[in-house]
Amino acid sequence: MPSVSFLQGAIAAQKYRARLLSHILPRNLSTMTTKSRWCVANRLLKNSSGLPFQEAAGDEKFRKLVIVRSRFLAAFGMARFESIFRQPAKASHRNSRASQIKSLSRSFLLAVLFLTVARLAAAAGEPSPLGLEYHLYLLRPSTHLIQVEIHVENVRQPSLDFVMPAWAPGRYAIYNFAKNVEQFEATGTRGQPLSWTNTDKETWRVDTQNAGGALTVRYSVFANDLTGSFAQFDPLHANINGGAVYMYVSGHKRDPITLMVETPTAWGQGTKVFSGFSLSTSQRTFHAPNYDRLIDTPMEISTHDEATEFNDHGKVFRVVVHAYGEGTESASRWTKELADGLRKIVHSEMSMMPAPDFQAYTFLFHVTPFITEGDGMEHLNSTEIILRGETGGETLSQALEVAAHEFFHLWNVKRLRPAGLGPFDYTQEVYTRSLWFAEGVTQYYSYIHLLRSGVWSREEFLSHLADEIREYQREPGRRMMSAESSSFHAWFYDRAPQVQQTDFVNSTISYYNKGAILGMLMDLEIRARTGGRKSLDDLMRAMFSRFYDAPASTYYLPGRGYTEDDILRALDSVTGSDFTDFFRRYIQGTAPLPYDQDLAAVALRLDVSTDPGAPPSLGVLTQPAETGVRILAVRPGGAADRAGLSRGDVLISVDNLSLATQPLQERLRMYPPGASVPFMVERYGERQRIVVKLDPPMPDRYRLAEIPNPTAQQIHLRDEWLRQRAGN
Numbered sequence: 001m002p003s004v005s006f007l008q009g010a011i012a013a014q015k016y017r018a019r020l021l022s023h024i025l026p027r028n029l030s031t032m033t034t035k036s037r038w039c040v041a042n043r044l045l046k047n048s049s050g051l052p053f054q055e056a057a058g059d060e061k062f063r064k065l066v067i068v069r070s071r072f073l074a075a076f077g078m079a080r081f082e083s084i085f086r087q088p089a090k091a092s093h094r095n096s097r098a099s100q101i102k103s104l105s106r107s108f109l110l111a112v113l114f115l116t117v118a119r120l121a122a123a124a125g126e127p128s129p130l131g132l133e134y135h136l137y138l139l140r141p142s143t144h145l146i147q148v149e150i151h152v153e154n155v156r157q158p159s160l161d162f163v164m165p166a167w168a169p170g171r172y173a174i175y176n177f178a179k180n181v182e183q184f185e186a187t188g189t190r191g192q193p194l195s196w197t198n199t200d201k202e203t204w205r206v207d208t209q210n211a212g213g214a215l216t217v218r219y220s221v222f223a224n225d226l227t228g229s230f231a232q233f234d235p236l237h238a239n240i241n242g243g244a245v246y247m248y249v250s251g252h253k254r255d256p257i258t259l260m261v262e263t264p265t266a267w268g269q270g271t272k273v274f275s276g277f278s279l280s281t282s283q284r285t286f287h288a289p290n291y292d293r294l295i296d297t298p299m300e301i302s303t304h305d306e307a308t309e310f311n312d313h314g315k316v317f318r319v320v321v322h323a324y325g326e327g328t329e330s331a332s333r334w335t336k337e338l339a340d341g342l343r344k345i346v347h348s349e350m351s352m353m354p355a356p357d358f359q360a361y362t363f364l365f366h367v368t369p370f371i372t373e374g375d376g377m378e379h380l381n382s383t384e385i386i387l388r389g390e391t392g393g394e395t396l397s398q399a400l401e402v403a404a405h406e407f408f409h410l411w412n413v414k415r416l417r418p419a420g421l422g423p424f425d426y427t428q429e430v431y432t433r434s435l436w437f438a439e440g441v442t443q444y445y446s447y448i449h450l451l452r453s454g455v456w457s458r459e460e461f462l463s464h465l466a467d468e469i470r471e472y473q474r475e476p477g478r479r480m481m482s483a484e485s486s487s488f489h490a491w492f493y494d495r496a497p498q499v500q501q502t503d504f505v506n507s508t509i510s511y512y513n514k515g516a517i518l519g520m521l522m523d524l525e526i527r528a529r530t531g532g533r534k535s536l537d538d539l540m541r542a543m544f545s546r547f548y549d550a551p552a553s554t555y556y557l558p559g560r561g562y563t564e565d566d567i568l569r570a571l572d573s574v575t576g577s578d579f580t581d582f583f584r585r586y587i588q589g590t591a592p593l594p595y596d597q598d599l600a601a602v603a604l605r606l607d608v609s610t611d612p613g614a615p616p617s618l619g620v621l622t623q624p625a626e627t628g629v630r631i632l633a634v635r636p637g638g639a640a641d642r643a644g645l646s647r648g649d650v651l652i653s654v655d656n657l658s659l660a661t662q663p664l665q666e667r668l669r670m671y672p673p674g675a676s677v678p679f680m681v682e683r684y685g686e687r688q689r690i691v692v693k694l695d696p697p698m699p700d701r702y703r704l705a706e707i708p709n710p711t712a713q714q715i716h717l718r719d720e721w722l723r724q725r726a727g728n
Helices: 004-024 034-049 058-076 079-085 096-123 291-295 328-352 393-408 435-452 458-473 483-488 511-529 536-547 564-575 580-587 595-600 639-643 664-668 712-721
Strands: 131-140 145-153 159-163 181-188 196-200 203-207 214-222 237-240 257-262 272-275 285-288 299-302 306-312 315-323 360-368 375-378 382-388 604-609 620-625 628-634 650-654 676-683 686-693 701-706
Touching: 181 196, 181 203, 203 214, 257 291, 272 360, 285 291, 299 315, 306 328, 315 328, 328 360, 328 393, 328 435, 328 536, 360 393, 375 393, 382 393, 393 435, 435 458, 435 483, 435 511, 435 536, 458 511, 458 604, 458 701, 483 511, 483 580, 511 536, 511 564, 511 580, 511 595, 511 712, 536 564, 564 580, 595 604, 628 639, 639 686, 650 664
Parallel strands: 131 257, 315 360, 360 382
Antiparallel strands: 131 145, 145 214, 159 203, 181 214, 196 203, 237 299, 257 285, 272 299, 306 315, 375 382, 604 701, 620 628, 628 650, 650 676, 676 686
């Protein structure tokens, strides 16, 4: 059964064709005579090609109609749409020859429509659509090799470029997925080999002149990474993230795609396929309206996943858990507890935002101790969340926190999206200055909905916000990098491979971190300026309506992308206030954030203190070494920086006390702030004595505390901000 998203796409396509026909064909089409249809067709074809189509007579007319019909259906590969134009059979059609001609006339009108659309596409510089059928073969799990076959029809160009993405949406890092492609080959309609060449690291150009109008491309992908960006195929499961597996045909990302999946025979009949394509786990054929949607739909294929469902706001939500080394009972119990928490979060977020345009949503969870770090990745009607550890209380709370973030993404970034983030250029970086809003504000809303849903208490919510502030205030880079700059330069550090050494630890900030704080400050500022009549919720809904619930600007999705100026204009419009200075100082600039001012509006203040037992600060980041501790980073302006210590130095001892046998922080506790302390330092194989004057310990306790004697208005705004919603 076709997926909901595909049916919606088909309906949208039919509506578009109907609108087009209403403009180019008479409204009484069903009652037109054959002669009248020919006149309309003649006019349209003359407009489309510049040449009139002369009416033929008798068998010649029939022959030409057959040719037109066959060419049209071959080009489109979508005969089902012919039914849109069918008319009820009449008694006068008993003559089979006449019936055939009339039937073919209807097909001819389809061809007219195709030619008209093709003319418009040609005017826009768009190539004729291809018939695209992808086959995914999962044959030998032990090899980690996935076989992909792409069958292409309606080939008219002398060559086609098959491109492997360099990155995938949601992770702003160039991974060059082509590095895992093996055994590429191309054949024509008779199985004849077609020549090809690599034009760059990610493009295979196939010579199609002798293909026969169609071709098949085959290649393998090595897949053994469990993350939200890569794919993994092993004896336990297959996890497919499309950007790392599927090539696209250059110039044809907008063309519809059929995907067929063949699972390992040895896994047997119990193999299930979970994805956002369909709620059916036995389905093996799927349809995507375009390449972007294909790779935005991850798959989990296995024989031992746990799954459950719940309903909210008329939608179905499925929870799938793939856990390593867990007994069925343990994984089943954890899945149930997880679903209970997700139900509350989903209800809270669905109650705030407009109903999304899907009927079903899938949460894909992986829980495993065999990875170095977890991950989370948003998709249009699903998410994939990977947790390091085993099913239990700690991973449950982590799973809910990540899920609250990823689920809110279905509005913020997947549909309400920055300009440039859909449709995508997969060959190079796509820059935006708005990730602080797309990711950071989403992080803030994950906290908001964990509170509103009752998963968190007020104290937990305020504690997490205080931790965000603590993290930001301890970043040296906050004085150098703005929220916009952090967003723009995400390609440097969003899990991007780092070969050369960098000074990111001192020169950058996280757009997640500062964006979450900006989300809080904007929310409080809006509430204060409007007397509690508006909040950040109103901005999110207004932007969603303005930019997503709007005419489509591309084939990708409804609506259009927003710019930084659009955010400011929407904020000013919602509040009836001018936020220009706020944006200039705190989003575009690096001015100290206005914690005191905005927190005071809700009768809170930021308390910052130091642990009484904290040692003096040396101002370094270190890691253990064989003979002591190695300096990984030196804080600008700190004690180590002033004394001339450098990254790469190994601290051997302090006051002749070994740092190989006692942690550095413990050694420093015996000195007061301001003490001059001698260190034995090894630099490039030589040892030298360097004296460092220690700084006071850095504040490490951040707390959002209530202010004394608040006004009734302050208490009201705070209660509204921290209110848990009924029904969760």
